[in-house]
Amino acid sequence: MENLRIDEMRVALRRSNTRLLLSAVMTFQAAAMALVAFQSGTTNTQALILAVALPVVTALTTVSMGKLWPIDRAILIMVLFLCSLGIITLSDIAKADVTPRTQAIYALAGIFAMFVGAAAIRAYKDWKKYTPALMVLCIIALLSPYLPVVGIVKNGARNWVGFRGASVQPSEFMKPIMILCLAGGFANRPKFTQCIPTIAFAAVCCGILLMQRDLGAVLLYFLTTVLMYYAATSNAFITLSGLGLGAGAAVLAYRFIPLVQTRVALWQNPWSDPTNKGLQLVQALIAIGSGGLFGMGLGLGRPRSIPLYYSDFIFAAITEEFGLIFAIGLLTIYVLIILRGLIVAFNARTSFHSLAAFGLVVILGLQTMLIVGGNTKLLPLTGVTLPLVCYGGSSLVSTFFSMGILLGISSMNAEDEAKDIERLEIRETV
Amino acid sequence: MKELRRNMRLVGMIVVTMFIALAVWFAMTVYTQGSIWASDIHNTRLSASNTLRGDITDRHGNLLATTAEDGSRQYTTNTAARRALSQTVGDIAGMSGVGVETFYSSQLMDISTSLLDRLSELFHGAEHIGSSIQLTIDGRLQAYISSQFPKGYEGAVCVMNYRTGEILAMVSLPDYDPYEIMSRSDAEVQDTAFLNRCLQGLYTPGSVFKIVTLASAITNDPNVIDQPFTCAGTWEYQGGRIVCAGNNAHGNVDLKTAFKRSCNVTFGKLAYQLGLDRLRATAELFGFNENFKFGDFVVYNSSFPRTSSGLSGLVWAGIGQGQVLVTPLHMTMIASAVANRGVMMKPMLAMQITNSLGTVTSSGQPIAYRQVLSESAASKIAEYMYEAVQSGTATRAQIQNYTVCGKTGSAEISDDKSVETNAWFTGFIYDDAHPYAIAVVIEGGGAGARMPSELAAKSLTAAIQYVG
Numbered sequence: 073m074e075n076l077r078i079d080e081m082r083v084a085l086r087r088s089n090t091r092l093l094l095s096a097v098m099t100f101q102a103a104a105m106a107l108v109a110f111q112s113g114t115t116n117t118q119a120l121i122l123a124v125a126l127p128v129v130t131a132l133t134t135v136s137m138g139k140l141w142p143i144d145r146a147i148l149i150m151v152l153f154l155c156s157l158g159i160i161t162l163s164d165i166a167k168a169d170v171t172p173r174t175q176a177i178y179a180l181a182g183i184f185a186m187f188v189g190a191a192a193i194r195a196y197k198d199w200k201k202y203t204p205a206l207m208v209l210c211i212i213a214l215l216s217p218y219l220p221v222v223g224i225v226k227n228g229a230r231n232w233v234g235f236r237g238a239s240v241q242p243s244e245f246m247k248p249i250m251i252l253c254l255a256g257g258f259a260n261r262p263k264f265t266q267c268i269p270t271i272a273f274a275a276v277c278c279g280i281l282l283m284q285r286d287l288g289a290v291l292l293y294f295l296t297t298v299l300m301y302y303a304a305t306s307n308a309f310i311t312l313s314g315l316g317l318g319a320g321a322a323v324l325a326y327r328f329i330p331l332v333q334t335r336v337a338l339w340q341n342p343w344s345d346p347t348n349k350g351l352q353l354v355q356a357l358i359a360i361g362s363g364g365l366f367g368m369g370l371g372l373g374r375p376r377s378i379p380l381y382y383s384d385f386i387f388a389a390i391t392e393e394f395g396l397i398f399a400i401g402l403l404t405i406y407v408l409i410i411l412r413g414l415i416v417a418f419n420a421r422t423s424f425h426s427l428a429a430f431g432l433v434v435i436l437g438l439q440t441m442l443i444v445g446g447n448t449k450l451l452p453l454t455g456v457t458l459p460l461v462c463y464g465g466s467s468l469v470s471t472f473f474s475m476g477i478l479l480g481i482s483s484m485n486a487e488d489e490a491k492d493i494e495r496l497e498i499r500e501t502v
Numbered sequence: 503m504k505e506l507r508r509n510m511r512l513v514g515m516i517v518v519t520m521f522i523a524l525a526v527w528f529a530m531t532v533y534t535q536g537s538i539w540a541s542d543i544h545n546t547r548l549s550a551s552n553t554l555r556g557d558i559t560d561r562h563g564n565l566l567a568t569t570a571e572d573g574s575r576q577y578t579t580n581t582a583a584r585r586a587l588s589q590t591v592g593d594i595a596g597m598s599g600v601g602v603e604t605f606y607s608s609q610l611m612d613i614s615t616s617l618l619d620r621l622s623e624l625f626h627g628a629e630h631i632g633s634s635i636q637l638t639i640d641g642r643l644q645a646y647i648s649s650q651f652p653k654g655y656e657g658a659v660c661v662m663n664y665r666t667g668e669i670l671a672m673v674s675l676p677d678y679d680p681y682e683i684m685s686r687s688d689a690e691v692q693d694t695a696f697l698n699r700c701l702q703g704l705y706t707p708g709s710v711f712k713i714v715t716l717a718s719a720i721t722n723d724p725n726v727i728d729q730p731f732t733c734a735g736t737w738e739y740q741g742g743r744i745v746c747a748g749n750n751a752h753g754n755v756d757l758k759t760a761f762k763r764s765c766n767v768t769f770g771k772l773a774y775q776l777g778l779d780r781l782r783a784t785a786e787l788f789g790f791n792e793n794f795k796f797g798d799f800v801v802y803n804s805s806f807p808r809t810s811s812g813l814s815g816l817v818w819a820g821i822g823q824g825q826v827l828v829t830p831l832h833m834t835m836i837a838s839a840v841a842n843r844g845v846m847m848k849p850m851l852a853m854q855i856t857n858s859l860g861t862v863t864s865s866g867q868p869i870a871y872r873q874v875l876s877e878s879a880a881s882k883i884a885e886y887m888y889e890a891v892q893s894g895t896a897t898r899a900q901i902q903n904y905t906v907c908g909k910t911g912s913a914e915i916s917d918d919k920s921v922e923t924n925a926w927f928t929g930f931i932y933d934d935a936h937p938y939a940i941a942v943v944i945e946g947g948g949a950g951a952r953m954p955s956e957l958a959a960k961s962l963t964a965a966i967q968y969v970g
Contacts, residue, residue, distance in 0.1 A: 261506070303509040360532055361539030396532050403525045407518055414514040418507050426503070430510050437517045441524055448528050 090145040094134055097153045098127035104160045104370060111164075111371040118169050122176065126156045133183055141190060141483035142490075147412045150405050151186075151475045154460035155179050155468070157402070161390055162463055165375050166382055171463060178465040182472030189248070189476025194484060196252075199424050203256030207273045210249050213242045214280045241466035243281055243289040244457075247435060248474040250277060254297060255427035258304035267301065285331060288442060288454030294318050296435045304427055339452035352379050356388035356447050360396075367395030382463040384455060387447040406440045406459075409433075413478055419485040429481045432474045537608040555610045556632035558591055558602055560641035561668075561853055561969070566591050567603065577680050583641065585677040586648035589698035590639060593680035597696045600800045602635060602851070609633045609855055631858035638668035638853045638866065643968045647673045647961045652953050657924075657944040658699035658830040659957065661965055664838035664930055665937040666868040667847030670969055671961070672831070674699040701801045704827040705943055708913030709764045710926045711822025713836060713883060716761060718784035719772050720879045726772075727757050727882065733767040742814045744770040744821070747912070747949055761886040762894030764910065766821050773820020774813070781820065782806055787874050788836055789846070790828070798851040798866070804828040823914060833928050833941035835871075840883050841907070841930040841939055844875030887929060896927065898955035901963055905932040908958065910951030922946040927954035931962055938965045 105123030109116045130152045138145055159179060163172040196202070216233045217223040224232040224239055232239050257270025274297040281290045298318070302311040326332050342350035342357070355378040362368060375381045375389035382389075391399040413433035420426035436459055443458045445451030457467040555575065558567040566587055570576050575594050578584040592601015603610065612632040647659050651673065661671040678695040697703065719726045735751035737744050744766055746752060752765045760768035773781055786792065790806035807815055807825040818824035828836075831849065839846035848871040855864040875883070887907035890896045896908045908929025915924055925947025930939035940961055942954040 299513050303506060303513055306505050306509055357539040361536035364536060364540070391532075396529060396536075400525050400529060403521060403528075407521050410514070410517060410521070414510065417510055417514075423503060423506055426506055426510070430513075434513065434517060437521065441520060444528070445524060448531065450524065450527055 090134075090149060093146060093149050094131065097149055097156070098130055100153070101126040101130065101156045101160070105163065107370055108160065108163045116163075116169075118173060119163050122159065122163060122172070125176070126159065129180070129183070130156065133186075137187065137190070137479070140187075141194070141480070142486035143190065143479040144412055144416060144482035144486075147409055147416075147475065147482065148479060150409050150412075151460060151472070152183075154402075154405060155182065155472075157390070158386070158461040158463070158468075160370075161386060161393065161461070162382060164371050164393065165373070165389055166463075171382060174465075175463055175468070178468045179472075181465070182469045185469045185473040186476035186479070189473040190480035190483065193425075193428070193477045193480035199252070199256050199259075203253055204269075206249060206256070207253045207270075210246050210253055211273070211276055211280070213246050213249075214277060216242050217284060241464075243284070243286050244466040244470040245473075246277075247292075247470055248432065248477055250274075250293065251296070251300075251431035251435065251474070252428055252477075254300050255424050255431055258300055258427055259422070259424040261305065261423065264305070264307065264310060267305070271297070271301070282325075285329075286455070287325075287329075287332065287335075288439075288456035291442065291454060292435055292438055292456065295438055296431055299434050300427055300431045303430055304423070335452045335454075339446075339449065342449070352385065353449060353453065355379065356385045357449060359385075359388045359392040360448065363392035363395050365396050367391070367393050367398060369393065383457065384443070384453070384462070385447055386462040387444050387458050390461070391447075403440075403444065406437065410437045416478060416482040416485060419489070420481055421485070421488050425481050425484065429478055432478050436471070436474070540608050554631045555594070555603075556612070556634040556856075556858070558610070559634065559636045560639050561637065561670075562640065562642075563636065564641050566637070566639075566641055578641065580645070581679065582649060583645035584681070585679050586645045586673060587639075587641060588677045588680055589674050589696065590637075590644065590672050591680070597678070597680075598698060599696070600698050600701050602637065602799075605799055606635055606852070606855075609635065612857060633855050633857045633863060635852055636854040636856070638663075638670065638850055639672070640670050640965070640969050643961075643964055644671040644673055646964045646968070647671055647957070648675065648677070650957060650960050651675055652944060652947070652957070655944050655947060655953075656694075656699075657942070657947070658703055659940065659942045659961055660700040660830045660834040661938055661940050661961060662831075662834045662838055662849060663937055663969075664841040664847065664939040665934075667838075667850045667871075668853070668866070668868075669831075669849055669851050670938065670965060672698060672700040674703070699943075700830045701799060703829055703943070704802055704804070705830070705924055705926075706913040706915055707822035707826055707828045707833065707911060708924070708926055709766075709822060709911035710833060710909050710928045710941075711826055711828070711911070712761060712764065712769050712820075713840065713887070713909055713928070714785055714788055714790075715769050715773055715776075715781065715820045715822075716757070716883055716886065717788070717840075717875055717879060718776055718781050719757070720882055721784060721876065722776060722780050724879075729757065731755050731757070731760055731765075731768040731771060733760070733765050735767070737767040737770055739770070739774065739817055740813055742817070744817055758886050758889060761909075762890040762892075764890075764895050769821045770817040773816055776820075778807070778816045778819070781816070782808070785826075787872070788839070789832060789872075789874075790826075794832075796849055798849065801831055801849075802829055804832045822911065830941045830943050833926075833943075834939050837908075837928045837930050837941060838939040839874045840880050840887065841932065841937065842880075843877045844873055844880035846871045846874050884932065888932065891929065895951060896929065896955050898952055899927060899929060899959045901931070901959050901966075904936070904962075904966070906930070906959070906962065907932055908955070910955060912947075912949040912951060922948045925949070925951050925954045927951055927958045929958060931966070936966045936969075938962055938969070940965075 102123050105119050109119035109123055134148055137143055159172050159175050162175050166172055222233040224234045232241050278290050278293050298311055298314045338350050342353035359375050359378055370393050373392040375392050378385045378388055410433050417426050417429035420429055439456050439459055442454050442456050446453035457464055459471045554569045559565055566578055568576050589598045592598045592603035594603055610632045656675050659673040662669050676695040732754050733752035735746050735749045746766045752763055785806040790804045793803055794801050805827045807819055815824055819826050835846055848869040850866040853866050854862055857863050884907050887909055891899050891906045891908045895910045899906050899908045908927055911926035912923040925944045928941040940958050942958050944953050947953045
């Protein structure tokens with residue numbers, strides 16, 4: 073009896089008009105990749121394969137995940153769109169075919185991680201018991217770049233671990249884990265004293281990342297902690313004190329960390345040194361300006377003149393190729409994911425799940441704003457990634473895992489709602 | 503849970519609002535600054551793009567720059583003319599930061615073409631060709647002035663139509679060859695050659711600034727023209743002294759005589775009489791201390807002292823020394839305002855921009871920038887400037903059959919008397935058929951203003967002949 077009702081709910085959810093969205097995304101993927109494949113005299117075989125593979129994988133993922141659990145398909149389709157946009161842009165602008173190929177493989181790993189994330193959150197019933205253990209795991213993982221042999225320094229930040237050429241960034245992978253820890257620690261409306269261990273955990277995480285000079289991650293972890301604390305406790309005083317403390321720390325960081333000073337100076341006037349230190353930002357702005365309203369067109373831009381065009385500055389590269397209007401649309405997709413994610417947080421049955429969904433949405437939003445602001449000279453540049461779009465395995469897989477958690481929570485919500493309706497009907501018939 | 507939802511809604515709304523703010527800010531800056539970013543000289547797309555740059559022509563349609571069939575950029579064939587036009591036209595390497603090639607690159611490349619136009623290009627299978635720009639410059643006039651510039655000297659000549667604001671010539675020496683910078687290393691080309699001195703040269707005006715001091719005096723007190731002045735060749739004011747050229751005592755003079763003989767003592771006294779505030783107000787009305795944004799080109803801002811550095815600063819400012827700085831273009835605009843019944847015209851460099859489909863997308867219209875003088879004050883100053891050319895310091899600027907008005911100057915640029923002064927002339931032809939104003943500055947040209955006056959006469963004669 074119960075299962076039947078849930079099946080009906082599933083049917084209803086499936087009907088909730090995501091088909092149009094799915095077909096639109098698939099059409100975009102196929103058309104854009106075909107354009108990349110045939111734009112030069114010789115056909116780009118890899119792009120041609122991707123022109124078929126992207127829509128097929130998108131459809132398969134959406135259908136299979138939707139069959140498995142009653143998830144919010146709109147979020148899933150938008151996530152897959154962002155990921156494919158990254159692969160399309162890289163296919164077009166990257167110097168070698170290996171870059172989009174690698175990214176496509178990462179994306180497959182990410183989709184797998186998304187399934188794992190959804191299954192994991194659905195199975196993670198004993199979150200009260202496991203939260204402390206998870207915190208310890210998180211801190212150990214963040215400290216791993218200091219281990220001998222595997223620790224690596226990249227771009228002035230010691231935040232990578234690697235072995236035999238393969239490397240990962242623990243600060244990326246720990247993002248969803250940290251959110252789960254915070255949600256566990258802040259759940260059930262705790263008093264301030266009860267929050268102290270969780271806050272201490274967050275402070276240790278931020279401290280480690282600061283030592284590693286991963287400033288963007290520090291900022292994200294810090295702001296997310298403060299906002300989740302506020303949502304959980306409504307304690308405005310502690311929240312504002314926390315923000316004040318953060319501002320103080322930022323001033324101190326500016327004083328004592330030369331990297332921060334350089335970043336701020338370049339943000340204020342990148343044109344003072346346009347061919348050396350300001351090169352990245354100047355070239356990013358030039359690319360954005362060259363794109364204009366409608367872009368230079370896929371394959372017609374020259375975003376390669378921006379250093380790190382494939383990672384830190386992919387937003388500028390996309391704006392050059394697709395234009396300002398598309399870039400605004402891209403931001404809108406992020407906003408829609410955030411809004412749908414917030415609905416998931418509202419509908420969650422426990423404060424733990426609610427906070428977890430909320431935290432994942434907030435960190436996604438903050439991260440997007442930081443990097444887009446950094447690309448467009450609104451904010452100083454912090455080396456965070458454009459979620460789901462920019463090149464890089466750690467960030468992509470980790471964000472997919474986060475979105476998997478979000479989708480898992482949405483499926484639990486849907487099932488709970490189905491049960492509610494059923495109970496209501498039983499009561500009415502009795 | 504209810505409270506949690508409320509808090510989450512609040513934070514969620516803040517995040518979404520921030521996103522909207524980010525999007526709005528982003529759209530606004532790209533809209534307002536995008537083309538400036540795109541036209542930056544560090545934009546490698548400009549030189550390496552598949553787009554064909556549009557032509558640059560002078561006012562008569564003569565090609566100053568064009569893209570050859572092999573994609574290379576071609577400039578005027580005649581080497582002397584090419585050099586004379588170098589800083590005005592610019593170059594695709596962006597060495598001259600204010601040249602048309604750089605400043606108008608987004609139009610020449612047509613980066614801002616509308617979607618509709620692009621679609622139609624696609625439909626016609628056309629290559630993306632940038633817009634062409636017709637300048638108000640007369641290429642022949644500019645080349646002629648450059649050839650007549652005293653050999654071995656550096657400086658600038660700016661010629662403008664004072665009725666319309668059209669810039670007819672902007673000569674700046676030393677110059678460079680746009681072809682050579684493509685093959686030579688940076689070190690081999692003289693650095694200051696890339697400066698367009700008409701726009702980027704900030705010079706001490708010296709006595710040509712007396713036009714502004716005179717304007718201030720007449721505007722503030724029309725009776726000043728009858729006031730008697732005494733010049734003993736030198737005047738001791740509290741804290742210093744001012745001397746006339748060669749310690750020449752001009753004796754008892756009225757304002758007209760003092761102006762045409764360029765009496766420093768009288769104009770020092772006049773500035774003293776006006777006070778810094780009134781003199782500065784007039785100077786600022788004429789455009790000093792103003793952030794010029796003309797849209798057609800970049801010009802550096804002229805300056806007049808904002809705060810008094812004692813009596814000395816005021817008296818010296820009255821004769822255009824001290825902290826007063828002006829560009830040759832701005833000086834031309836000042837003479838133009840006098841000639842144009844007190845109305846300063848907005849300078850114009852782009853006469854017409856035509857896109858690759860032949861549609862005129864923008865055409866320059868004469869725009870009055872500001873009324874800086876009353877008509878009667880303007881005609882009084884013009885009369886004095888006529889006297890200066892007729893029987894004063896600027897007699898060498900006379901042109902047969904035309905009424906020329908002008909003012910000379912020799913600006914001291916150092917306290918060391920062994921350094922030659924910069925020689926100035928600014929003036930105009932008083933003729934409705936040929937409304938041309940000019941400013942000439944010859945660096946180290948010496949006192950007496952013989953060279954700039956003669957060059958101005960030649961340049962204006964040529965302007966009558968070439969521009970028509």
